[in-house]
Amino acid sequence: MRTGSLFGLAAQNLRRSRRAFLFSVFGISIGIASLVFFLALSSGVRQVLRRVFPASQLEVIPARSSLGTQTGLDLFGLGGAKPLDDVFARELRSEPEVAGVFPRMKLAFPGRAWGGAQLFGRNIYTELIAEGIDSNAMAGESLGPEPFSDDLGSQKACQTDPDCVAPEYCPWDTRKCERPIPATISPFILELYNGVLAPSHGLPKIGDFLASKFRGFGFNIELGRSFIGGASPTATAAPPTQRRVMLVGISPRASQLAVTLPLGFVRRFNAAYAGEKSAAAFSSVLVELKANQGAAAATRIAALARVRGFELADSGAERASLAVTLITALFALISLSIVLLATVNIAHSFFRQVAERKREIGVLRSVGASASDIRKLIVVEAAAIGLAGGVVGILLARLLGFGVDLAARSFAPDFPFRPSSYFSFDLAIVLGALGCAVVACVVGGYFPARRAAALDPAEALTS
Amino acid sequence: MLARLDSIHKDYGGQPVLRDVSLTIDAGEIVSLVGRSGSGKSTLLHILGGLDRRFRGRAEVLGHDLAQMDDRALAEMRNREIGFVFQSFNLLEHLTVAQNVALPSHFGVRLDEAEMRRRVERALDRVGIVEKIDGRPGELSGGQKQRVAIARALFSQPKLLLADEPTGNLDSETGDHIIELFQTLNRDGLTILVVTHEERVSKAASRAIRLEDGRVASALGASA
Numbered sequence: 001m002r003t004g005s006l007f008g009l010a011a012q013n014l015r016r017s018r019r020a021f022l023f024s025v026f027g028i029s030i031g032i033a034s035l036v037f038f039l040a041l042s043s044g045v046r047q048v049l050r051r052v053f054p055a056s057q058l059e060v061i062p063a064r065s066s067l068g069t070q071t072g073l074d075l076f077g078l079g080g081a082k083p084l085d086d087v088f089a090r091e092l093r094s095e096p097e098v099a100g101v102f103p104r105m106k107l108a109f110p111g112r113a114w115g116g117a118q119l120f121g122r123n124i125y126t127e128l129i130a131e132g133i134d135s136n137a138m139a140g141e142s143l144g145p146e147p148f149s150d151d152l153g154s155q156k157a158c159q160t161d162p163d164c165v166a167p168e169y170c171p172w173d174t175r176k177c178e179r180p181i182p183a184t185i186s187p188f189i190l191e192l193y194n195g196v197l198a199p200s201h202g203l204p205k206i207g208d209f210l211a212s213k214f215r216g217f218g219f220n221i222e223l224g225r226s227f228i229g230g231a232s233p234t235a236t237a238a239p240p241t242q243r244r245v246m247l248v249g250i251s252p253r254a255s256q257l258a259v260t261l262p263l264g265f266v267r268r269f270n271a272a273y274a275g276e277k278s279a280a281a282f283s284s285v286l287v288e289l290k291a292n293q294g295a296a297a298a299t300r301i302a303a304l305a306r307v308r309g310f311e312l313a314d315s316g317a318e319r320a321s322l323a324v325t326l327i328t329a330l331f332a333l334i335s336l337s338i339v340l341l342a343t344v345n346i347a348h349s350f351f352r353q354v355a356e357r358k359r360e361i362g363v364l365r366s367v368g369a370s371a372s373d374i375r376k377l378i379v380v381e382a383a384a385i386g387l388a389g390g391v392v393g394i395l396l397a398r399l400l401g402f403g404v405d406l407a408a409r410s411f412a413p414d415f416p417f418r419p420s421s422y423f424s425f426d427l428a429i430v431l432g433a434l435g436c437a438v439v440a441c442v443v444g445g446y447f448p449a450r451r452a453a454a455l456d457p458a459e460a461l462t463s
Numbered sequence: 464m465l466a467r468l469d470s471i472h473k474d475y476g477g478q479p480v481l482r483d484v485s486l487t488i489d490a491g492e493i494v495s496l497v498g499r500s501g502s503g504k505s506t507l508l509h510i511l512g513g514l515d516r517r518f519r520g521r522a523e524v525l526g527h528d529l530a531q532m533d534d535r536a537l538a539e540m541r542n543r544e545i546g547f548v549f550q551s552f553n554l555l556e557h558l559t560v561a562q563n564v565a566l567p568s569h570f571g572v573r574l575d576e577a578e579m580r581r582r583v584e585r586a587l588d589r590v591g592i593v594e595k596i597d598g599r600p601g602e603l604s605g606g607q608k609q610r611v612a613i614a615r616a617l618f619s620q621p622k623l624l625l626a627d628e629p630t631g632n633l634d635s636e637t638g639d640h641i642i643e644l645f646q647t648l649n650r651d652g653l654t655i656l657v658v659t660h661e662e663r664v665s666k667a668a669s670r671a672i673r674l675e676d677g678r679v680a681s682a683l684g685a686s687a
C-alpha cells in the first residue's frame with residue numbers, strides 16, 4: 001500500500017469517526033499538556049537556579065568538622081582545620097578542567113560603611129561585610145572607571161584631599177594619596193537589593209541604566225568600628241581608620257553576599273586589625289571550571305579537595321536542583337499516567353471501531369488490502385491522533401504557562417532573580433512530548449490493529 | 464480454463480462445509496452457482512476469490528496455485544484480477560460514489576488524478592450510472608448501489624467477477640436489469656460466477672453448478 005493512499009484512507013476514516021477522534025485527541029492532549037507544562041516549568045526554574053548558582057563555579061573551603069578544633073585534640077598538632085593556602089591553589093590551577101583559581105579572604109574584623117546620597121537621595125548606613133578576591137578574578141569583566149587591582153595609588157605625601165589628584169584622596173592616618181578601594185558586587189546582591197530592599201525601603205530599583213550609572217559610585221568605610229558595638233576591640237588594638245570605596249562593576253565571581261575587594265587590601269587590613277595569622281590563610285578558593293565541563297569535573301575537584309583536607313562549600317545548588325528534579329519527576333509521572341490512561345482509552349476506542357467496521361475491513365480486503373495494509377491503516381490513524389493530541393497539548397501547555405506568567409506578573413511580589421517567565425519550552429521538551437504522544441497512541445492502536453489484521457476476510461464480509 | 468478446483472474440502476470446527484468439490488470455469492463463461500441456504504456457495508466463492516485460504520485440495524485460479532500464495536500475493540491477485548459483488552452492496556457510506564469505485568486503486572499501482580477519474584468514469588459508464596459519480600451511497604436506490612458496487616469490481620478491469628447473490632436485496636425488475644448488465648459484461652469478455660438461488664438468474668447463465676450439502680450435485684448447461 002502506498003503512503004499517500006495510506007494517509008488518504010486514514011484521513012477519511014478519522015473524518016468519519018470525528019467524535020471518537022476528537023475524544024481521543026482530547027484525552028491525549030490533556031496528558032501531554034500536563035507533561036509539557038511541568039517539564040517547561042522545571043526547565044524554567046532550572047534556568048533561574050543556574051543564574052543564582054553558576055554551575056561552572058565551585059568554592060573550596062577549609063574542612064568544617066575537623067576533630068581538632070572542636071574537641072581540643074589539637075595537642076599533637078595532628079588535627080585542626082588545615083589552612084587553605086597558595087599550595088593548594090597552585091595544585092588546582094594545574095588541573096585540566098580548571099579555567100581559573102581565585103583565592104578569597106574574608107574581612108576578619110568589624111567595620112562599617114555609609115554613603116549613597118548621590119544615588120538614593122540619602123545616606124545608607126550598614127555593617128561592612130567584605131571579602132577580598134584575587135584581583136585576576138575580575139580580569140575578564142568590563143569594569144570601570146577604576147581597575148580592580150591591589151594598587152594603592154600614588155602614595156604621594158598629602159595633608160588634605162585637594163593635595164591628591166582625583167579620584168585619589170588623603171587618608172588622615174597615612175597622609176599619603178591613596179586611590180579608592182575598587183569593589184564589585186555579585187548579581188545576587190543586586191537582585192536582593194531590587195527584589196527586597198528597594199521595595200521595602202522605598203528606594204529606586206537599579207535597572208540596566210542605573211547599574212551602569214552606579215559604576216564609580218563611592219562610599220566610605222571605617223575599619224575597626226562597628227555600628228553594633230561602637231569601637232570594637234580588635235586583636236591588635238589598632239585605631240579605627242577610614243577608607244573610600246568605589247564600585248567598579250558587577251561580577252558573578254564576586255562574593256554572593258559581601259562587598260568584594262581586591263585581595264591585597266583585605267590581606268593588609270586583616271594583618272593590621274586581626275593579626276598576621278588571619279592574613280595568611282584564605283577563607284575559600286573560587287574554582288572556575290572550563291566552559292565545557294560538567295558535573296563529573298565538579299565531582300573530581302571535590303574529591304581532590306577532600307584528599308587534601310578541604311571540602312566544597314555547599315551552595316545549596318545541589319539541594320535545590322535535587323528538589324526540582326524530584327518534584328519534576330513526580331509531576332512527570334502523574335502526567336505520564338494521564339497519557340497512559342489516554343493510551344488505554346485509544347486502545348478501547350479502536351477495539352470498538354474494529355468490531356464496528358468488521359465488514360468494511362472485509363470490503364477493503366476484497367478489493368486488495370493485505371493483512372498488513374489493514375494493520376498499517378489503523379496504526380496510522382492512531383499516530384494521527386497522537387500527532388494532533390501532541391500539538392494541541394503543547395499549545396494548551398503554552399497557553400497555561402502564559403496565563404501563569406501573566407498572573408504572577410500581576411499578583412506575585414518582586415523577589416530576587418524573578419524571571420520574566422517561569423517556563424522554558426525547550427525544543428527538546430516540545431519534540432519529546434510530541435514523540436511521546438505519537439508513541440502512546442501508536443501503542444494504543446497497535447493491538448486493535450493486529451486484531452483487525454487477523455480478521456478472516458471471508459468471515460468479516462459475512463458478519 | 465480460467466479456474467479449477469480439485470477435491471476441495473473445507474470445514475468449520477469439524478463441521479464439513481465443502482466435501483470433495485471439483486469444478487472448472489472456462490474463460491468467457493457466465494456460471495451460476497445454486498443450492499440451498501447453507502450448502503456452501505459463499506464459502507466456495509470466497510475460496511475461488513482468494514479470500515479464504517483455509518481449505519484442503521487444489522485451487523488454481525487465473526494461473527495461480529492459491530495454496531502456494533501468501534496473504535500479500537492473494538491481496539494483489541484480488542486487487543488486479545478479481546472483482547467481488549455482494550448481496551448487500553457493501554459500499555462505504557462515508558465515501559462518495561467516485562471514492563467507492565476507486566477504492567481498489569489504494570492497493571494497486573499509483574494512478575494520477577486524471578487517470579483515476581477516467582477509470583472511475585469508464586467503470587460507472589459500463590454500469591450505466593456515470594451521472595451519480597459525485598453522489599453519496601446514501602442518496603442511491605438499491606439497484607443504483609449495486610451498479611456502483613459492480614463498477615468498483617470493474618475498476619481494475621478484472622478477468623473474473625465473483626458475485627454473491629447480487630440480486631438478493633433487489634426487487635425482481637431491478638434484479639433483471641442487473642442480470643442483463645452481467646450478460647452485457649460477459650459478452651464483452653468478462654468471466655462471471657454468480658451465486659444465486661433465483662431460477663431466473665441461473666437461467667441467464669451459460670451453465671449452472673448445483674451444490675448440495677457441500678457437494679457438487681450436478682453441473683447443468685453448456686459445458687455439462
Ligand SMILES: Nc1ncnc2c1ncn2[C@@H]1O[C@H](COP(=O)(O)OP(=O)(O)OP(=O)(O)O)[C@@H](O)[C@H]1O
Nearest residue numbers: 459462475480498499500501502503504505506507
Ligand atoms: N464463519 C463461520 N463459522 C462457522 N460456520 C460457518 C461460517 N461461515 C459459514 N459457516 C457455515 O458453513 C455453511 C456454509 O455456509 P455458506 O455461507 O457458504 O452457505 P451459503 O450456501 O452461502 O448459504 P446462503 O445461501 O444462506 O448464503 C453453513 O452451514 C454455515 O453455517
Ligand SMILES: [Mg+2]
Nearest residue numbers: 504505506627
Ligand atoms: Mg451465502
